[in-house]
Amino acid sequence: MAQQFYVSPEQVMKDRADFARKGIARGKSVVVLSYGGGMALVAENPSPTLHKIGEIYDRIAFAAVGKYNEFESLRQAGVRYADVRGYSYDRVDVTARGLASVYAQSLGGVFTAEQKPFEVELAVAEVGDGQDGDHIFRLNFDGSISDERGYLAMGGRAELVQASLAGSWAPGAGLATALHWAVGALEAPRAEAAASSPGTATALDAENLEVAVLDRSASRIRGSHRAFRRLEDAEVAGLLAAAAG
Amino acid sequence: MDGTGRGFPALEGSGTPSFLDHVTAHHPGLLPFGRPLPAGAAPEAPHGTTIVALTFAGGVLMAGDRRATMGTMIASRRIEKVFPADRFSVLGIAGTAGIAIDMVRLFQVELEHYEKIEGTLLSLEGKANRLGAMVRANLPLALQGLSVVPLFAGVEAGQSTGRLFSYDVTGGRYEEREHHSVGSGSVFARGALKKLWQPGMDRAAAVSVGVEALFDAADDDSATGGPDLVRQLWPVVYVVTDDGAARVGQAELASVVEAIVARRTAEHREA
Numbered sequence: 113m114a115q116q117f118y119v120s121p122e123q124v125m126k127d128r129a130d131f132a133r134k135g136i137a138r139g140k141s142v143v144v145l146s147y148g149g150g151m152a153l154v155a156e157n158p159s160p161t162l163h164k165i166g167e168i169y170d171r172i173a174f175a176a177v178g179k180y181n182e183f184e185s186l187r188q189a190g191v192r193y194a195d196v197r198g199y200s201y202d203r204v205d206v207t208a209r210g211l212a213s214v215y216a217q218s219l220g221g222v223f224t225a226e227q228k229p230f231e232v233e234l235a236v237a238e239v240g241d242g243q244d245g246d247h248i249f250r251l252n253f254d255g256s257i258s259d260e261r262g263y264l265a266m267g268g269r270a271e272l273v274q275a276s277l278a279g280s281w282a283p284g285a286g287l288a289t290a291l292h293w294a295v296g297a298l299e300a301p302r303a304e305a306a307a308s309s310p311g312t313a314t315a316l317d318a319e320n321l322e323v324a325v326l327d328r329s330a331s332r333i334r335g336s337h338r339a340f341r342r343l344e345d346a347e348v349a350g351l352l353a354a355a356a357g
Numbered sequence: 358m359d360g361t362g363r364g365f366p367a368l369e370g371s372g373t374p375s376f377l378d379h380v381t382a383h384h385p386g387l388l389p390f391g392r393p394l395p396a397g398a399a400p401e402a403p404h405g406t407t408i409v410a411l412t413f414a415g416g417v418l419m420a421g422d423r424r425a426t427m428g429t430m431i432a433s434r435r436i437e438k439v440f441p442a443d444r445f446s447v448l449g450i451a452g453t454a455g456i457a458i459d460m461v462r463l464f465q466v467e468l469e470h471y472e473k474i475e476g477t478l479l480s481l482e483g484k485a486n487r488l489g490a491m492v493r494a495n496l497p498l499a500l501q502g503l504s505v506v507p508l509f510a511g512v513e514a515g516q517s518t519g520r521l522f523s524y525d526v527t528g529g530r531y532e533e534r535e536h537h538s539v540g541s542g543s544v545f546a547r548g549a550l551k552k553l554w555q556p557g558m559d560r561a562a563a564v565s566v567g568v569e570a571l572f573d574a575a576d577d578d579s580a581t582g583g584p585d586l587v588r589q590l591w592p593v594v595y596v597v598t599d600d601g602a603a604r605v606g607q608a609e610l611a612s613v614v615e616a617i618v619a620r621r622t623a624e625h626r627e628a
Contacts, residue, residue, distance in 0.1 A: 195470050196380065
């Protein structure tokens with residue numbers, strides 16, 4: 113008869129958390145930040161098709177790091193949740209808070225009950241009428257949820273990226289400036305790597321970035337209820353050049 | 358990992374980019390045609406009437422009058438029966454208003470849902486087919502008198518050739534050329550369009566022709582409302598070009614209606 117060894121619940125949880133953390137730390141980082149005209153979501157992502165950033169609903173966007181298949185299925189589930197809710201109630205009744213709490217339950221349930229936890233970290237962003245009304249929720253692999261003010265970084269070396277943003281971020285910035293801060297923060301881990309092994313490139317160009325915005329004035333100016341818009345490489349390059357110049 | 362959806366009902370049954378399929382499988386009660394009706398005639402309910410659509414150089418136009426009727430009563434003077442489906446297409450509905458308006462909402466979500474899940478727009482044919490599937494799903498209600506007949510128009514994203522699709526109650530989809538109309542006043546509107554429509558019209562001419570066709574329909578069909586000069590109520594008119602779908606403004610419609618009324622008054626014609 114096989115011997116069943118006793119493993120304390122603390123140890124089980126710790127092992128699972130270490131496992132998930134390792135998976136997430138391997139990936140590249142994502143930054144979400146609020147600026148004067150809306151919110152910007154910026155990811156280091158060389159692929160033009162496998163997105164880490166996505167639209168959920170009118171004023172709500174999604175960003176993720178970790179395993180693509182896992183966060184993609186969570187993104188699709190979020191779109192389904194939001195569309196069903198918006199169809200059965202009204203478009204204004206879909207909120208980031210509601211979505212984030214459903215994500216938290218889902219992640220938490222999988223973390224405790226399934227074979228393996230999700231190796232993902234998610235951000236749910238909702239743009240408000242003013243910068244005070246912007247919401248950013250951070251969701252961890254274990255279902256823990258936190259409400260961030262102004263900016264958020266996640267993924268590999270997130271603490272370095274977050275520290276860089278903490279140094280630069282201020283309310284009321286324009287898109288070009290916000291993008292400049294975000295890219296500067298995403299370059300921080302690369303700069304550190306370059307310091308230890310000279311010769312590696314530190315600068316991130318537009319082709320290696322995935323950028324989308326939630327436009328605060330979409331309904332007022334473009335006449336569209338959907339605030340989410342992806343920026344093309346050329347537009348990103350132009351904005352970065354404008355901020356640098 | 359089979360249980361990714363635990364605690365997240367929306368994740369169960371994933372794999373379809375279609376909102377209609379998802380709702381049919383998991384929330385059938387939300388569908389406008391989700392529950393069977395008991396036998397017997399349905400009570401009287403508001404009906405939407407006439408929609409016209411026509412192509413012009415650079416796109417397509419759709420216009421609908423503002424009347425809903427319930428038997429011999431006017432149920433509404435300001436109902437809107439033409440809607441943007443997404444950025445590059447519009448649809449108009451004739452038939453039982455309560456079901457039709459929910460079907461429009463469902464169709465709008467269907468297109469947006471596909472775009473968000475797949476990351477690309479559906480082709481125009483694909484959109485037209487999805488609308489056909491919805492009309493077909495409504496067939497049991499149509500047999501009890503609650504039919505909905507839409508008219509769909511749009512351009513393929515990035516192109517400027519307008520296309521029109523009409524439907525029958527069984528979900529049959531037919532591509533129309535030049536122009537088309539549906540609803541109780543459609544016979545008269547079609548007659549007017551045959552004489553007024555010209556190949557290669559510009560946008561302004563198309564707006565004028567669309568409004569005049571509705572004017573003629575309202576002249577002979579009691580269920581179609583003409584432009585209301587007292588309340589300043591004009592038809593709902595949308596144009597779709599490669600720039601997207603846009604509603605024609607109230608000021609432009611007012612001047613178009615005034616020009617038609619002035620011309621017909623001057624001509625002093627009886628019929």
